[in-house]
Amino acid sequence: MSLAGLCRRGWAWAPALLLALLALWSYYAYVVELCLVTLTNSLEKVAYLTVFHVIFVLFVWAYWKSTFTPPQQPDKKFHMSYADKERYENEERPEGQRQILAEMARKLPVSTRTGSGAIRFCDRCQLIKPDRCHHCSICAMCVLKMDHHCPWVNNCIGFSNYKFFLLFLAYTLLYCMFIAATVFKYFLKYWTGELSGGRSKFHVLFLLIVSVMFFVTLTFLFGYHCWLVSQNRSTLEAFSAPVFPNGPDKNGFNLGVGKNIRQVFGEKKRLWFFPVVSSQGDGHFFPMRTLSEARNPLLANEEQWEEDDGVDDNHHDYHHSPSLSVEIDT
Structure with a gap:
């Protein structure tokens, strides 16, 4: 890697490093300067330290998982095989290239389209994009159910870590609220x-200012993601x-609030509040609100996919239709 590339990669970690340093300072300021130096009531001191450390551990745990959980990429079945790639590169006619990609898409459970109604294909990753998958230019990869690239964790937020990111926001809010209170x-x-x-005065004053500032800012961000x-x-x-094949639909994946929440957090409610894997599915398949066998007679390919891929019965609601056109993502 070139020196410029190393500098860019190092600079990308600056916001995450700043946030980590701020968290370390807040720990020192609260535990040492407030609880150990300022507080005189032993019972109050023990209560504050106990609750603070529980919240702090959850906050750091969620932050760690959001930062270091790799974005999940599409399965190899969505990538061009060696033979298809060779055919695609040797085919000079655009119509012939589109036909090759259309043949690939017919074997895959993809339902979403581009704005022009074409199959979503990533020319950089050489793959048919699964539903809700997008290419992240910063990570230089296609990410399953991509939400956004977050500079504060220097990671792409998608299917593999979206639950962790939500918990990170929630526990950061709780952390700031507890400190401020x-x-x-x-x-x-x-x-x-x-x-x-003295020294403690400075730390206590800034603890309140910083915690209130972050609390107000994150309240809007967390509220927005709760709505999402x-x-x-x-x-x-x-x-x-x-x-979708029938056109744009902002509620195409909306199954109702309860099912929507379970899709992110899973069926086991005891795992909802911990940054551990519990989301439903594998990021390639998503049930759709308006799609049913009665309205989609093209589901014959689903049986072929299940036979080829070994998909279990839990994914029987994830449907697809074959492609009729292809648009290349460049």
């Missing part, structure tokens, strides 16, 4: 001079509705 009384005491100044989950949309789909 417990620090406020001592902020006033330092401000009015009831407590003597309730509607079963990604950030990209909220800005541009997915296109």
